[in-house]
Amino acid sequence: MRIDIVTIFPSFFDVLDLSLLGKARQSGLIEVVAHDLRDFTHDRHRTVDDTPYGGGAGMVMKPEPWGEALDAIVGEGPSDALLVVPSPAGEPFTQQLARELAAESHLVFACGRYEGIDQRVVDHYSTRMRVRLVSLGDYVLNGGEVAVMAMIEAAGRLVPGVVGNPESLVEESHEDGLLEYPSYTKPQQWRGLEVPPVLLSGNHGRVAEWRHEQQLERTRAVRPDLLPPE
Numbered sequence: 001m002r003i004d005i006v007t008i009f010p011s012f013f014d015v016l017d018l019s020l021l022g023k024a025r026q027s028g029l030i031e032v033v034a035h036d037l038r039d040f041t042h043d044r045h046r047t048v049d050d051t052p053y054g055g056g057a058g059m060v061m062k063p064e065p066w067g068e069a070l071d072a073i074v075g076e077g078p079s080d081a082l083l084v085v086p087s088p089a090g091e092p093f094t095q096q097l098a099r100e101l102a103a104e105s106h107l108v109f110a111c112g113r114y115e116g117i118d119q120r121v122v123d124h125y126s127t128r129m130r131v132r133l134v135s136l137g138d139y140v141l142n143g144g145e146v147a148v149m150a151m152i153e154a155a156g157r158l159v160p161g162v163v164g165n166p167e168s169l170v171e172e173s174h175e176d177g178l179l180e181y182p183s184y185t186k187p188q189q190w191r192g193l194e195v196p197p198v199l200l201s202g203n204h205g206r207v208a209e210w211r212h213e214q215q216l217e218r219t220r221a222v223r224p225d226l227l228p229p230e
């Protein structure tokens with residue numbers, strides 16, 4: 001998988017060289033390149049924003065640098081790459097969407113700042129490639145970088161070969177639609193708190209049953225919207 005990120009803060013993504021995705025990059029499973037949007041400007045101040053038509057507070061990101069940056073990545077004609085644009089107005093980012101991103105061979109992320117990117121960028125590239133506006137959640141961020149980091153981590157770990165033991169991907173929150181069960185490790189007693197005895201029983205059937213019940217209990221408590229219809 002090839003991932004291109006366009007941002008005014010390319011060093012923000014240096015952290016992707018660490019941990020799991022760092023190994024995936026070293027092994028060539030995932031190639032990540034962060035591009036500085038200001039490298040696609042031509043004025044002395046490397047300007048990427050301007051005042052909004054129609055007035056209002058804040059600044060809007062100019063379309064020209066975006067056009068030059070994205071054309072440098074996907075060429076000037078149709079492209080099979082998927083352009084992902086983080087936006088509060090986007091579709092919710094979910095585990096299912098992470099799976100869909102993980103199946104792509106080329107992802108391009110456009111990190112907006114200020115009040116966002118001139119709409120014509122999305123309109124233009126929608127004629128040449130698939131474009132998805134995606135929201136990390138119902139809260140306001142200052143730009144798209146944090147959202148893109150989360151999306152890359154969530155999708156990257158699903159790319160075959162990135163996670164050593166694929167079984168560890170199965171029993172996780174949201175993977176089977178429910179929240180995950182609580183986990184315990186040694187010591188058996190810690191600050192007067194014991195490990196649930198069923199986990200010490202060696203009875204795998206009963207452990208699985210207890211874990212599923214814990215998933216249902218947790219999901220009922222904090223995310224009833226995730227419960228399967230009765």
Ligand SMILES: N#Cc1c(-c2ccc3cc[nH]c3c2)n[nH]c1N
Pocket residue numbers: 086087088090111112113114115116117134135136137138139140141142143144147
């Ligand atoms: N994804 C997402 C976002 C954002 C977001 C995304 C891009 C820009 C560009 C300027 N401001 C932004 C906010 N806010 N809240 C979310 N869930």
